[in-house]
Amino acid sequence: MAKPLVSIIMGSDSDLTIMKAAADMLEEFEIPFELTVVSAHRTPLRMVQYAVQAADRGLKVIIVGAGGAAHLPGMIASLTILPVIGVPIKSANSIDGWDSILSILQMPGGVPVATVGLNGAKNAGILAGSILAAFDPIVSAHVAVYKKKLEQEVLQKVDSLKADGWGNGFDV
Amino acid sequence: MAKPLVSIIMGSDSDLTIMKAAADMLEEFEIPFELTVVSAHRTPLRMVQYAVQAADRGLKVIIVGAGGAAHLPGMIASLTILPVIGVPIKSANSIDGWDSILSILQMPGGVPVATVGLNGAKNAGILAGSILAAFDPIVSAHVAVYKKKLEQEVLQKVDSLKADGWGNGFDV
Amino acid sequence: MAKPLVSIIMGSDSDLTIMKAAADMLEEFEIPFELTVVSAHRTPLRMVQYAVQAADRGLKVIIVGAGGAAHLPGMIASLTILPVIGVPIKSANSIDGWDSILSILQMPGGVPVATVGLNGAKNAGILAGSILAAFDPIVSAHVAVYKKKLEQEVLQKVDSLKADGWGNGFDV
Amino acid sequence: MAKPLVSIIMGSDSDLTIMKAAADMLEEFEIPFELTVVSAHRTPLRMVQYAVQAADRGLKVIIVGAGGAAHLPGMIASLTILPVIGVPIKSANSIDGWDSILSILQMPGGVPVATVGLNGAKNAGILAGSILAAFDPIVSAHVAVYKKKLEQEVLQKVDSLKADGWGNGFDV
Amino acid sequence: MAKPLVSIIMGSDSDLTIMKAAADMLEEFEIPFELTVVSAHRTPLRMVQYAVQAADRGLKVIIVGAGGAAHLPGMIASLTILPVIGVPIKSANSIDGWDSILSILQMPGGVPVATVGLNGAKNAGILAGSILAAFDPIVSAHVAVYKKKLEQEVLQKVDSLKADGWGNGFDV
């Protein structure tokens, strides 16, 4: 099995429903990854170890999902030089996701977290792909294919709307 | 010098302007305290050590001020059994204080932070006093005197408004 | 029956569903407590009596749950020197909990309320435990055990994710 | 001196700058009033006495200004059958006024506070006038004159804009 | 049938589910009222006529419910000298009620609307009662009885919690 290049971690296994979308994208891009639970508040020492060892273990990007007062992405970022992608999760104890977003996004100068939209695990996976693509032509090809597919899906919807009797005049 | 019972820490020395109000209250209550800078994001390992040793060093309460994506109060709380009082600070990089408040207040089940109002360092000091007062008659007396003083100040304002020609009829 | 050290009060019995989690934690910590309904707006004089007598009756901490324009925690705090823990409740008449949070958290200088997260009754119970733990070795042991349990639960989830085929490489 | 029909109270004399506008309107309407400081959090017992005696002292309306976690209007309303007008004040410790508004407006069923806009003390005075006007022809005449004046001021601005070269065509 | 003293109007009959609670309170207080639909945006001229004639028809208070960009309360207030009570409704097209609240509450200086909480029609009815009570001993008695009933209901809940095994120690 290939050594993981990307790590997907989350504060609780209840976040897996959301975070699985990141894993799906990495699989589509054929990027080897690992996935586990690391809790900033319940296993803080495990979190420190995880972050401190990440670069040496060969990881290139860490994707971190968390909700509410979401400290995991920022703390991981403080403990590694790897790029950290934060996924704010609208978990059960979150106030419509605002707490999740603000406590991941608003990091102080010096310690960035690359934040994606609320529950945006899929985009976190794609972003990890883009980062690796800059240096890996195979991943790069996968990402390009994916973008093309996005476009094709829209064009099919255009056609199917026409078939349903909508639209007239514009043809691209 | 008495051994500190309360600790006041903050993410940056620029927070001292706000956090000094906590120190002032502890001095008024004659509670020995220590005050230092501990940054969750820039000195994460120092933070772990500080929190892990706090109870053994004899501290009873930790007051933590932080702003923006404020992870320090919650991380300290995850690493100690001491009660942690969080002071959301409206720092320069904060969005009107909302990020500071939500990333301190909205802790997950299991790891509470006793949050006070925005920039509420004074109230953090008083709250620490109330916590110690439950077990220390001298602190208890100090807190009671302080509350009485609050009331007296209002009554003096009542009188001074009367002297200015306002108010008529109600006398308490 | 042991004399209560902690009080749990709430504005309405409909809040009991949320506030019961505080009682559960106190039971787990073997801390004797009382629980009742006190309404700031419908029984203001009962509220005054309750708060004024609380310290003399031997209580050490008061946990107060309320929602909407939530005045009970702050008013209790104004009438006692005991530490007051406020639990903002997302009640039926609340606007996504924002009113509950702001009307509990944003107390004026001089009268703190130790606010926990929205519907955070469980954390209120743990915070009360932490406050008592500072002076009671048995409660202290209970809180330490509880924190250990939190960690164990996460580690079990780590293992069960591995058993499900996720994760590879990191072992702590 | 006429017995006060309206009371204007506020949590702190620093609110007088805002609340004076209510007094100005009552003077314009020739409605006798009293004005004093009553703090929910620093003088809770004075607050209870004030509210409980208000109706018997002949008051007909109570105007209450407060900011931050603003409990004074709602607590007064819980202790009297008089209509209570709440003025949310954007005080120094307020978060852009949101806390002031929500903790005054969002009262539970059973205990209304007639809330006006942020810093809307002038409107509180006019509202008190409208309430009394329903039963007092002289106040009623004053309120009607005031409304007419509002209209005249706008029409003068219309003319002065015309004189400045703006506007052409519409004449009312 | 007694001549109406209070009017309850709303922008749409779909608001009746909410606004009925105001009617219920007025019935409990034996205050004669009328209730109808007046739309600021769909029947603006009817709205003008309604507001302009309201005082002459003997009405003393107008309760107005509206949601979204809620202009009805403020426009009625601009066209009458009667006190207008605004009820922000969380209607289908409202953004969690924020639009309803702000477009009713934030009236310019000169034209107040006595705003109650979101969906607070019950409180609007009670507030109308309080306003009339200041000049009508029978309504006053009704309001006082209602407040007493609120208190009794809480005390019964206290007893029923005790019967369920909760609470021990405090007896008021």
Place this chain on the structure above:
Amino acid sequence: MAKPLVSIIMGSDSDLTIMKAAADMLEEFEIPFELTVVSAHRTPLRMVQYAVQAADRGLKVIIVGAGGAAHLPGMIASLTILPVIGVPIKSANSIDGWDSILSILQMPGGVPVATVGLNGAKNAGILAGSILAAFDPIVSAHVAVYKKKLEQEVLQKVDSLKADGWGNGFDV
């Protein structure tokens, strides 16, 4: 078939449920229109072509629905001199619609988007009608009839409320 004067476009066919209401209004006004899917993010080049050719193809108004980080309305507006009506959609990935509203409404000086309320596709259709009505007497007549119908519907509700026993006194 008449050449379309109005275009209705949206970022995804899942928005059709909302956007159909615009089509319904245009049909009621007998305004020929086209409807299709154009995605700013998935088919950016198709978007450019669509916008650049729109005026030359004889379109007079473009209605654009989008949700989340909604860039389609503003980008279309940057690429055409036609008036663009933006419909913020509360799509699945939107935070209560706030992102949709702000990313459509807050365009920089120079490039306006005529924004309607959240999910306000019906109003977008009516607004397009109003714009054409200014120059087309038939459309103008349709819009006037529609407004009259709005009024009639309210008056019918007034009557039906009366028939249900509500309302007494005011007759317009």
Place this chain on the structure above:
Amino acid sequence: MAKPLVSIIMGSDSDLTIMKAAADMLEEFEIPFELTVVSAHRTPLRMVQYAVQAADRGLKVIIVGAGGAAHLPGMIASLTILPVIGVPIKSANSIDGWDSILSILQMPGGVPVATVGLNGAKNAGILAGSILAAFDPIVSAHVAVYKKKLEQEVLQKVDSLKADGWGNGFDV
């Protein structure tokens, strides 16, 4: 002097500082306009007359600026079939502009207001130009020139950044 095609109205002459930007754009597009003060709350009957006569007086578009609980744009829209452009103004009594935006934008189905960004009077003028441009080749040419100018200004900044030593590589 040409008969006005566009009207610019505002609730107060203090809004002229903001609204003048709309007039400036109309002058640049050589579109004749009128400008005056119409207050929804202080001159409601003047407002009704203004709106009812607007179409007959030959106006094609009405631009309306208002702040706080901003009812003028929506009320004008309810009284005319002309397209109404609403400009939310962050006036002195506004809460960061949120009240202005929501009370203009969130109109009920049937009565649209074409809302532009906060203080977006310039964009309101351009939008009025776009609406007229659809039927007037001279205005159309003006709008096209304006858009070209916007582009030129950016390209000049590109060059001036280069001259300052920034940028290297991309040349368009």
Place this chain on the structure above:
Amino acid sequence: MAKPLVSIIMGSDSDLTIMKAAADMLEEFEIPFELTVVSAHRTPLRMVQYAVQAADRGLKVIIVGAGGAAHLPGMIASLTILPVIGVPIKSANSIDGWDSILSILQMPGGVPVATVGLNGAKNAGILAGSILAAFDPIVSAHVAVYKKKLEQEVLQKVDSLKADGWGNGFDV
């Protein structure tokens, strides 16, 4: 001169005050970069060309600053496979930065933007460094040194607080 690996673009040269901080970090990390103005709304075709050619020109990361309805980061992301870092700017026309944040962060599934905090250009530069560091040992060393420097600065503040008489007891 080295070929740029990172691009810094912004919608207006007025954003340069903020965005310069990204350039400063890249210089500190010795990463060659280019910097220019590209406006989504005023030069949309230039934007398309810029994004489409970026990867072929050898760029590895694009940093994009924008404010208000900020479409530039997302549109660039839709037109390239390179990772795009978005910097929400609190520009003059922004509502406290909320519009900037939401219109950059909340991208639809398929097209991520790596968003940093409000005005977080410095963090954008560091994040670009982290991304390149994963594949470039020299950049990696620079980032590691930078992180060490952050820590040293905090420790110096700790010492200077001690020198000022604060702190006693904890030594790390």
